[in-house]
Amino acid sequence: EYVIVDGEILDRTVAKVDIEDRGYQFGDGVYEVIRVYNGKMFTGKEHLNRLIESAEKIRMELPYSPEELESKMEELISKNELDTGIVYMQFTRGTSPRNHVFPGGDVAPTFVAYTRKVARPVESMEKGVRSILDEDIRWLRCDIKSLNLLGNLLSKQKAAEAGCFEAILHRGESVTEGSHSNISIVKDGVIITHQADNLILNGITRQKVLEICRNENISVDERAFTLDELSAADEVFSSGTTVEVMPIVEVDGKPVGTGNPGPVTRNLQDLFKAEIERQCGK
Ligand code: PMP
Structure with missing residues (x-):
């Protein structure tokens, strides 16, 4: 090797x-x-x-x-x-x-x-994954993809110990991102995800998903959303390089929407796969 x-x-x-x-x-x-x-x-x-x-x-x-x-x-x-x-x-x-x-x-x-x-996580993408909430204790330059990941590691470890895939981070009432991915919610057909500022890493997958939404006329609202909006969301998904578009079906033991991956997330997964095939072949 x-x-x-x-x-x-x-x-x-x-x-x-x-x-x-x-x-x-x-x-x-x-x-x-x-x-x-x-x-x-x-x-x-x-x-x-x-x-x-x-x-x-x-x-x-x-x-x-x-x-x-x-x-x-x-x-x-x-x-x-x-x-x-x-x-x-x-x-x-x-x-x-x-x-x-x-x-x-x-x-x-x-x-x-x-x-x-690294295989595509097809089974998790199909079934969806569980998450916990954790206070975002990281520094104020999360836009930099730096080697300093201790805050992220502590949150991800807590999630892993709870048998969960991701920790959804929040600063007080406001949700920022995940320990190793960006977080979006879907409410009444609109995708809401934290604006690209110093509090999140502006994920390449996040940007690709938003580009797909613009091309497909899916409404997007780039703004911080609250913990209350998270628990009232119809769908929640995580996005990242290795995890692609990953449905989150549970937050802190409570089901998201129906408790199964929702139609908007499913559609985005299909559109994202089409983009992969366009760039890299089938
Ligand atoms: N936020 C954090 C904290 C991350 O570590 C990552 C990368 N896994 C992401 C978001 C997603 O970024 P990308 O889509 O570029 O992989």
Whole structure:
């Protein structure tokens, strides 16, 4: 199995990162996860652009253009003969003696990437999944896809221990997103999802779903919704790179709507699958 370290493709068993890498010590870096279907990246350009934006937001300049990154990822996917899965990539602010202050310009970012086989979660997408609520205790720059995920991990662990797929996060009465996905509700045919600001990661899947809605004349309201609106919703779904459009059928032990995936979510799943097939083939 091949990986990329510092831009070089090499065997995973010989790959090395220094113990004073700033990603390892501080979580000082950014990352992306891109879906691969039939050996092709889905919405790859959007992910690579967001990676560069995340890097800029933490004042890191990446030594590669999006085109160079794209071709490196394609090379890795093909060397690993990946069919359906993900490619993970991260840039940290490099290796230098531990110090909160950024290292000088002579220190290059550390670039690491690998692939993994991940099936489409067809059974969960069919049946729907359960969720819990959890207070969103994260920082105020959730728009940056940074390596600092402790808040997300604590919430996801709580969900997992409750036998649930996702923790729906809220700041007081206001729902933000999930621990590892964006959350939308459906009320009277309208899709409501938190606006893309500093309190959520503007998911590429979220953006693709909203684009599909605009093309299909499905009404969308991009605004924060409340816990009361969540419990009165007809449908709830989660969206993300690996989970696609995932129906949520239970929140904190209470059924959503009928307790089964609803028609609007089903329709979006079909339209999303059509978009995958358009970009990556059947
Ligand atoms: N929010 C959070 C906190 C995430 O970690 C993710 C990624 N899994 C998302 C939203 C969804 O983003 P995307 O659709 O780009 O995967």
